[in-house]
Amino acid sequence: MNRVLTVTRVQLVGWQNTVAWPWLLLLMVFTVNYAVFLVIGDRDVNPTTGAIVSIYIVVFVTSINWITQLLPFSMALSVIRRTFYLASALFLTVQSVLFGVLLFCCQLVEDATDGWGIRLRFFGLNFIDDLNPLLQIAIYTVPFVLLGFLGIFVAVFYKRFGLTGMWLLSTGTLLVLAGVAVLLTWLDLWSGIGGWFADQPVAAWIVGWPALLAALLAGVGYLTIRRVTP
Template sequence: MNRVLTVPRLQFVAWPSVVGWPWAILSLSFLINLAFFASMDGRDIEQTTGGLASIYVMMFIACINVITQDFPFAIGLGISRRSFYLGNVFSFGAQAVVYAGLLYLLAVIEEATGGWGVGLTFFGIPFLWVENPVLRFLGFAIPFLLLGFLGIAIALVFKRWGVNGMLTLSTATLVVIGGAVVLATWRGWWSAIGDWFADQSNAALLVGWPALFTLPLAVASYLIIRRATP
């Protein structure tokens, strides 16, 4: 257990890149949007922005960096692959919970202040809003876990199989997505696909499906790291 907890401590030595940059970029995005919409001086426009995505993108990048930069160092210190993996799960899982709690609080404040006094919707995006408080919290947290495990899995493919592994993964992804697009177009399924998404609840789109995809990514990452080269 001590080895597992050593991993988060190693990562948070460089806390500016782990915590500081994600929140600094999110804060900058928020302030720019706030200033922009305040300058509109009450004009009748749709004041909803996608700036919230910046912190999720930063989590994805941070998890890739953890594998590419910290993995060799941790193995060199005698930390096992299993301990390193579990330490990372604990670390970014805790971040996901804390970040989700802060985003939830900011969304509540945003709603209570009428969009920060200018009608800005930054944290509580309407089409992603979930009324149930628990599901709303999970709606912030689960996407963090999904992108975190996705970043770890991609970085581990590179560590395990190198450039050839990344090219193979990219090619397979392109073939699957491209093939799906061609098949849907050929069979005329786009209308049915659109109806299916429209029928899904916000909770399913933000919590259910992301959680379903997170589990196999977590399992695959654990299996790959057991044979990954630092």
Template sequence: MNRILAVTRLHTVVWWNQFIWPWAIMAISLLVNILIFASIDEAAPGKTSTGGLSSLYVVSAIAAAVSISQIFPFALGMGVTRRTFYVATVLVNVAQAILYGVLLYILNLIEGGTNGFGIGLHFFRVPYIDVSNGLLQIAVYAAPLLFLNFVTMFVAIWFVRFGTNGLFATGAAAILVFGLLGALITWQGWWGDIWHWLSTQHQISLLVGWPALVAVVAALGGMAAMRKKMAPGMA
């Protein structure tokens, strides 16, 4: 366990990518949204919800994928096993998601206490993802981050293992499978049933449960792929 905790410190090598840039870009997005909505508030009262918060998730997911290509070769050069590196990386991402969830919840409270930064802006308190329970709100912020990070990490590991051709071939196969599945659903007229099933799902199931489940599957898939022989230069 001490070895794993020691390896987590390797992520400080790319701490700007993983911990600074996501918040910096989100802060810029928040500032831009405040300026835009402050200027149109009188013309469009009440229409102050924005998806700018997604910038944090997108940048974090990209940074998670980049960390595989930047830190993994360095870790191997220091004699770190694939399993140790991956478990340490998972721990870093879980801790990151919890920390981000807490910080976003604090910003949620600030936004609520200032009436949306004085202009009724819904940046952190976006309708539907805003819940009344504090712990659940933290989970609502954290689960999608884990989902995106582990999925992009899995893609990065797949790329490192099989190269560009393998990644594109997998993407083409996925498009084919989902395309055929979509055609089957359309042919059978199942879209209405699927939509009904989704609409009857509990809010927390959609925001926390399902993203967390996919995150676990992606994390296990990444572990399986990581433990196999990697591409030349990454073994």
């Protein structure tokens, strides 16, 4: 465990890209949105944007860079693949919780200032307003974990199987999804499945199922990275 904690420091190599850049980009996006809605000056509605997704996209991209850039560097320092993977998973989890808490704090400031003075909903998510604070933090946090492990898995799979493997994975996934869709149509199960999904609470959609998928991606990535070459 001590070795894993030590290797997590590797993730701070170029911390500007890992920690600072996501928030700098989010600040720039927020500034643009604020300026646009300030100029519009419409107070009759609460302007809402989905631009907060930008920080999640940056985390996805940086998680890919961990494997493509930091893994070879770590292996040159005699760090074994599994230790690097566990360190990356630990760093991603801690980073995701920190980012989730910070986004929740931004939402509190946004609510306290009546949407930065113009009723702007940038950080706030309308469908979670009635949930308790811990669940709201989890809703901000889990997508970071999911996209981070997705990025790690994509990079690990590419390093292990190359471009041909990526094409086969993409094609195979599409064929499986198409086959499932045809089977569900043939069995006339779409209405039942649609009703089941409609009955799922918000927490299940944004926390439960994404967390389960993230755990699956993390496990597959861990098994795959053992044969990755630098």
